[in-house]
Amino acid sequence: xxxxxxxxxxxxxxxxxxxxxxxxxxxxxxxxxxxxxxxxxxxxxxxxxxxxxxxxxxxxxxxxxxxxxxxxxxxxxxxxxxxxxxxxxxxxxxxxxxxxxxxxxxxxxxxxxxxxxxxxxxxxxxxxxxxxxxxxxxxxxxxxxxxxxxxxxxxxxxxxxxxxxxxxxxxxxxxxxxxxxxxxxxxxxxxxxxxxxxxxxxxxxxxxxxxxxxxxxxxxxxxxxxxxxxxxxxxxxxxxxxxxxxxxxxxxxxxxxxxxxxxxxxxxxxxxxxxxxxxxxxxxxxxxxxxxxxxxxxxxxxxxxxxxxxxxxxxxxxxxxxxxxxxxxxxxxxxx
Amino acid sequence: xxxxxxxxxxxxxxxxxxxxxxxxxxxxxxxxxxxxxxxxxxxxxxxxxxxxxxxxxxxxxxxxxxxxxxxxxxxxxxxxxxxxxxxxxxxxxxxxxxxxxxxxxxxxxxxxxxxxxxxxxxxxxxxxxxxxxxxxxxxxxxxxxxxxxxxxxxxxxxxxxxxxxxxxxxxxxxxxxxxxxxxxxxxxxxxxxxxxxxxxxxxxxxxxxxxxxxxxxxxxxxxxxxxxxxxxxxxxxxxxxxxxxxxxxxxxxxxxxxxxxxxxxxxxxxxxxxxxxxxxxxx
Ligand SMILES: Nc1ncnc2c1ncn2[C@@H]1O[C@H](COP(=O)(O)OP(=O)(O)OP(=O)(O)O)[C@@H](O)[C@H]1O
Ligand SMILES: [Mg+2]
Numbered sequence: 001x002x003x004x005x006x007x008x009x010x011x012x013x014x015x016x017x018x019x020x021x022x023x024x025x026x027x028x029x030x031x032x033x034x035x036x037x038x039x040x041x042x043x044x045x046x047x048x049x050x051x052x053x054x055x056x057x058x059x060x061x062x063x064x065x066x067x068x069x070x071x072x073x074x075x076x077x078x079x080x081x082x083x084x085x086x087x088x089x090x091x092x093x094x095x096x097x098x099x100x101x102x103x104x105x106x107x108x109x110x111x112x113x114x115x116x117x118x119x120x121x122x123x124x125x126x127x128x129x130x131x132x133x134x135x136x137x138x139x140x141x142x143x144x145x146x147x148x149x150x151x152x153x154x155x156x157x158x159x160x161x162x163x164x165x166x167x168x169x170x171x172x173x174x175x176x177x178x179x180x181x182x183x184x185x186x187x188x189x190x191x192x193x194x195x196x197x198x199x200x201x202x203x204x205x206x207x208x209x210x211x212x213x214x215x216x217x218x219x220x221x222x223x224x225x226x227x228x229x230x231x232x233x234x235x236x237x238x239x240x241x242x243x244x245x246x247x248x249x250x251x252x253x254x255x256x257x258x259x260x261x262x263x264x265x266x267x268x269x270x271x272x273x274x275x276x277x278x279x280x281x282x283x284x285x286x287x288x289x290x291x292x293x294x295x296x297x298x299x300x301x302x303x304x305x306x307x308x309x310x311x312x313x314x315x316x317x318x319x320x321x322x323x324x325x326x327x328x329x330x331x332x333x334x335x336x
Numbered sequence: 337x338x339x340x341x342x343x344x345x346x347x348x349x350x351x352x353x354x355x356x357x358x359x360x361x362x363x364x365x366x367x368x369x370x371x372x373x374x375x376x377x378x379x380x381x382x383x384x385x386x387x388x389x390x391x392x393x394x395x396x397x398x399x400x401x402x403x404x405x406x407x408x409x410x411x412x413x414x415x416x417x418x419x420x421x422x423x424x425x426x427x428x429x430x431x432x433x434x435x436x437x438x439x440x441x442x443x444x445x446x447x448x449x450x451x452x453x454x455x456x457x458x459x460x461x462x463x464x465x466x467x468x469x470x471x472x473x474x475x476x477x478x479x480x481x482x483x484x485x486x487x488x489x490x491x492x493x494x495x496x497x498x499x500x501x502x503x504x505x506x507x508x509x510x511x512x513x514x515x516x517x518x519x520x521x522x523x524x525x526x527x528x529x530x531x532x533x534x535x536x537x538x539x540x541x542x543x544x545x546x547x548x549x550x551x552x553x554x555x556x557x558x559x560x561x562x563x564x565x566x567x568x569x570x571x572x573x574x575x576x577x578x579x580x581x582x583x584x585x586x587x588x589x590x591x592x593x594x595x596x597x598x599x600x601x602x603x604x605x606x607x608x609x610x611x612x613x614x615x616x617x618x619x
Contacts (some may be wrong), residue, residue: 016611063436066611089438100429102351104358116347117437119339161433243584 003077006169006202007039007062011071014057014226028232032059033070033226039219044195047206048316050331054226055206056095059173062204063093076168081117085137089118091169094162099154103147107157113162118165125164132160136190145193146202152183159187163194172205176212188216208328210316220316222323224331228322229259234316241314241322244269245289248283250307251299258302265298267291272327279307285318344439348447352420356451369455373408374463380404380532381471392472395569396533401473402559403531405463410525410551413493414447415518417500418507420448422514425615431508432614442501442600449497450596475562484578485561488585492554495589498596501551505603512519515615530555534570550588553581 013030032054038224039045060066062075064084072079078086101110108129133139136156146154155175160268162170172191175304176184191203207213207227213220214234221231230237253275262282268291287291289311299306321327326334359365380400390396425431434444469474502520507514525534528542529551535543546552553573560567560578568574573581607613 060611060614063432064610064614065432065436067605067608085438088436093433093436095432098429102354102428102430102431105351105354111352113347113351114433115432116350117343117439119343119438217344311618 003074005038005074006041006043006076007037007045007204008074009035009037009058009062009071011036011075012058012061012068013070014054014066014184015069027323031226032061032068035223035226035228036233037221037228039204041200041202042195043218044191044203044205044211044216046220048208048210048213048220048222048320049206049223050208050328051210052225053223055208055223056173057226058223059095059171059204059206060234063091063171064088090167091171092152092162092165092167093171093173094158096155096172096174096179099151100158101146101154101161103145106143106145107143107149110157111161114161115164120165128164128166129137129138129160132163135193136160136186145154152179155179156185156187159190166198167201169202169204172203173204174181176207176209184212185195188212192216203320207328210320210328214316222320224324230319237316237319238314243287243316244314244318245286246312246314246318247282247284247286248308248310248312249284250309251280251282251294251304252307253278254282254302254304255282258298258304260304261298262295265291265294267294271319274320280304285321340438340440341443344441344443346446348439348444352448352451353454356399356455367392370459370462373456373459373545376468377401377404377408377463378466383597384563395566397472398474398563398566399534399559399570400532401471402464403529403555404476405460405467406555406558407526407529407531407551408459408463409453409456409493410522410529411519412452412459412501414497414503416452417445417449417504418514418518420445421504421507422617423506425508426617429614430603441604442596445501445504446497448498449493453493460530473613474566479564480532481561481564485558488554488557488561488582491582491585491589492510492550492558494551495585495592498589498592501596502592505600505607506605509603510616511610511612511615524609525549525551530572534572535597536572548588550592551614553588554587555606557581557585563609572595578607 012035016029018027064080075087076090111129138156171324221228258271269286270285274281369604464475470476528546535546556573
C-alpha cells in the first residue's frame with residue numbers, strides 16, 4: 001500500500017464544544033472549515049498562520065489525537081479516524097513551545113523508551129540516538145537528566161524523539177517556538193538534512209514565522225480562521241504579487257489623517273503605517289512604479305519630508321496581507 | 337499482536353519503576369510509599385482499641401487489620417492507573433506522544449501498574465509484620481496457606497488492574513477535578529468490599545453492591561489463607577468453599593476485563609472527540 005500522497009485532507013472541519021460559563025448555554029468554536037490539502041510523499045510542507053488559525057487542530061487530527069467533525073483525512077494512505085492503528089506506526093510528531101518528557105530520565109533513557117514503544121530493537125535505537133544526537137549537537141548530553149536541560153536543548157531532544165522512529169510522515173507543530181536564533185537555525189538545518197537524506201519521507205510543519213516557512217518549505221498553505229486561503233510554493237505565491245510595486249518609505253512624522261488621503265490616490269493598493277520615535281515608516285503596495293509620484297506629491301502637500309525610499313521584493317508577509325486582507329499581527333489581534 | 341503487547345508493557349513497566357523508585361531521598365520514599373498506608377491502618381487499630389471493649393482476641397480485630405492491610409493494594413494498583421494517565425498527560429506532557437505511538441493504552445497501564453504493585457507490596461509486608469510483632473495480629477508466615485494466598489493475590493491484582501484501566505481511561509476524558517477520581521473510587525469501594533466490616537452489617541439494600549464487587553471475595557480469600565479456620569467467624573461468605581470463592585472471583589474478573597475493554601473503547605473515543613489526550617485540567 002503506497003499512496004503517492006503522504007497526506008490527503010478532504011473537506012475537513014472541526015468544531016469544538018465549549019463548556020459554557022453560564023448553565024445550559026452550550027457554545028461552539030469553529031476551528032477548521034472545509035480544509036482540502038494534498039501533500040505528496042517527499043515534500044516539506046508548511047502551514048503558515050497566526051495564533052488560533054487552526055494549525056494545531058489540523059495536526060492533532062492528522063496524528064489521530066483528535067477526531068474530525070466533518071470530512072476525512074488520510075495519512076500514508078490510511079484514514080486517521082477509522083484506521084488509527086495503521087497510521088500510528090508510520091508517523092511521529094513534535095510540538096514546540098512546551099517542555100515534555102520525563103525530567104527524571106536522562107536524554108538517552110527518554111529516547112530509548114520511546115524507541116521501545118515503536119518496537120525498535122535496543123541496538124538500532126542506540127545507534128540512531130547516537131547519530132541524531134550528534135547532528136543536533138546534543139551528543140555530550142546523552143547522560144544528562146532531562147530536567148537539567150535548557151528549553152532549547154530539551155526541544156532538540158524532542159526533535160530527536162520525533163525522528164528516531166524513521167517515520168514516513170513527521171508532524172512538527174511550531175518546532176522553533178520560543179527558541180533563540182541559534183537553536184532555531186539548528187533545528188531547521190536538521191529538518192532539511194533529514195529530508196535530503198531520505199527520499200520519500202514527508203514533513204508537515206506549522207509555523208507563524210514567515211521566514212521559516214519561506215526558507216524551509218517546498219510548498220506553503222496560508223491558513224487563517226480555520227480556512228486554507230492559498231497553497232503553493234513560496235516562489236509562486238510571491239510571483240502572484242510581482243505585478244505590484246512594493247516600497248518602503250520613511251518620512252518625518254505623519255498624522256494619521258494624512259494616511260487616508262494616500263489610500264485614495266490612484267494606483268495605490270495598500271498603505272501600512274508604523275509610527276516610530278521621530279519618523280514614520282510606510283509600507284506601500286502600488287499597482288505600478290508610476291503611482292509613486294502621486295504619493296510623493298501628497299507627502300509634499302502635507303509638508304512631510306522623505307528620509308529614505310526603497311523598492312523591495314515581495315515576501316510571504318505580503319502574500320499573507322494579500323490573501324487574508326490584513327497583516328499577521330492584525331490577524332492575531334482579530335482572533336481572540 | 338504479541339509485538340503490541342511487548343512494546344506497550346515492557347517500557348511501561350520500566351518507566352513505572354523509574355518513577356516509583358526515583359526518590360533521590362529515601363526518607364521521602366518511605367513516607368509516601370510506606371508510612372502513609374501503614375499509618376492509616378494503625379489509626380484504625382487505635383480507634384478499634386478505643387471504641388471496642390472486645391480486644392485483640394476478638395475475630396473482628398484480625399478481620400479489620402488484614403482487610404485494611406490488603407486494601408493498600410487498591411489505592412496503589414487501581415487508583416494508581418488514574419495517576420499514571422494524569423502524570424503523563426499533565427506533569428510530563430507525554431501522553432500525546434505515547435498515545436500516537438503504536439501501543440495499547442490498557443496494556444501500557446498494566447505495565448505501569450507493576451511498579452505500583454511492588455511498592456504496594458512493601459507497604460503491605462511492613463503492615464503485616466508490624467501487626468504480627470506489635471499489635472497481636474494472628475499472622476504467622478509458617479501457617480499461611482501460601483498457594484491459596486498467592487493464587488488469590490494474583491487474581492485479585494489482575495482484577496484491580498482491570499478496574500484501574502477503566503478508571504484511568506475514564507480519567508483521560510475529564511478536565512475538571514480528575515486528580516480526585518482514583519482515590520474517590522477507592523474510598524467509595526472501601527465501604528462495600530468488606531474491608532472494615534462484614535457485608536451483613538450494611539443495610540440489606542446496599543449489600544448487593546458488595547456482592548458484585550470482586551474485592552469482597554478477594555479479601556475473604558486472603559483472610560482465609562492467612563488465618564485458616566479462624567477466618568470463618570463471620571457468616572457473610574461462610575457458606576462458600578475456597579474453590580467457590582475462587583470461581584466467583586475469577587468470573588467477576590473476566591467480567592471486569594470485558595467491561596474495562598469496552599470502557600476503554602468508549603472513553604478513548606470520547607477523549608478523541610473532545611481533544612482531551614493533551615488537555616490540561618483546570619485544578
Ligand atoms: N480544546 C479546545 N476547546 C475549545 N476550543 C479550542 C480547543 N483547542 C483549540 N480551540 C480553538 O480553536 C481555534 C484553533 O486553535 P488551534 O490551537 O488549532 O490554533 P493554532 O493555529 O494552533 O494557534 P497557535 O498559533 O496559537 O498555536 C482557536 O480559536 C482555539 O481557541
Ligand atoms: Mg498551535
